Amino acid sequence: MGIPEAEITPHVRDAIMSLMAEVDQLRRDVEKMRTRIREAEKLADHDPLLPVLNRRAFMQELGRVTAYARRYGEPAGLAYLDIDNFKQINDTFGHAAGDAALKHLVGIVSGNVRETDVVGRLGGDEFGVILVRSDEPSAHAKAEALRLLISLHPLMMDDVEVPLSVSVGAVVLDGKQEPQDALALADRAMYNAKRKPQ
Numbered sequence: 483m484g485i486p487e488a489e490i491t492p493h494v495r496d497a498i499m500s501l502m503a504e505v506d507q508l509r510r511d512v513e514k515m516r517t518r519i520r521e522a523e524k525l526a527d528h529d530p531l532l533p534v535l536n537r538r539a540f541m542q543e544l545g546r547v548t549a550y551a552r553r554y555g556e557p558a559g560l561a562y563l564d565i566d567n568f569k570q571i572n573d574t575f576g577h578a579a580g581d582a583a584l585k586h587l588v589g590i591v592s593g594n595v596r597e598t599d600v601v602g603r604l605g606g607d608e609f610g611v612i613l614v615r616s617d618e619p620s621a622h623a624k625a626e627a628l629r630l631l632i633s634l635h636p637l638m639m640d641d642v643e644v645p646l647s648v649s650v651g652a653v654v655l656d657g658k659q660e661p662q663d664a665l666a667l668a669d670r671a672m673y674n675a676k677r678k679p680q
Contacts, residue, residue: 540602552657559621
């Protein structure tokens with residue numbers, strides 16, 4: 483029920499206008515808060531340097547895929563990648579080159595997996611790739627294909643070619659291991675590959 487025009491004094495009109503301005507400001511503040519919450523959620527799940535999941539979010543996805551494999555018998559693959567001689571890249575070309583190498587690797591990996599696959603940074607120069615609906619031979623083949631692609635596409639820094647190579651290990655996620663155990667197996671497979679000459 484509205485207030486009759488004749489009863490609206492200048493004082494009441496000012497109070498109503500002030501109240502409407504406060505409501506409008508409150509709406510803007512709520513929208514800013516929602517935007518900040520969305521940004522915070524994204525930061526909580528993504529690596530601060532690279533457009534991939536951070537370790538925490540990657541492990542959540544690994545748990546989800548492992549549970550799916552356990553329940554439905556639908557295996558997935560897990561590849562573990564580690565840049566060879568990453569410290570040498572930093573020492574020779576500087577930390578900017580190290581960051582560029584990480585971004586270059588992520589670009590190659592992300593551009594050569596399916597949208598349903600999941601790429602995450604596990605720490606430093608180590609990355610994981612969850613290959614959904616992949617059996618063990620497929621996971622090994624994809625891991626090897628990624629290794630080869632990275633070796634064939636060196637990083638260019640100020641017209642200087644910075645060769646990149648990775649060691650890769652792969653395992654199948656069949657739901658029999660816990661996510662942390664599967665990651666440890668893939669990590670061990672990667673270190674075994676690192677010790678072998680390519």
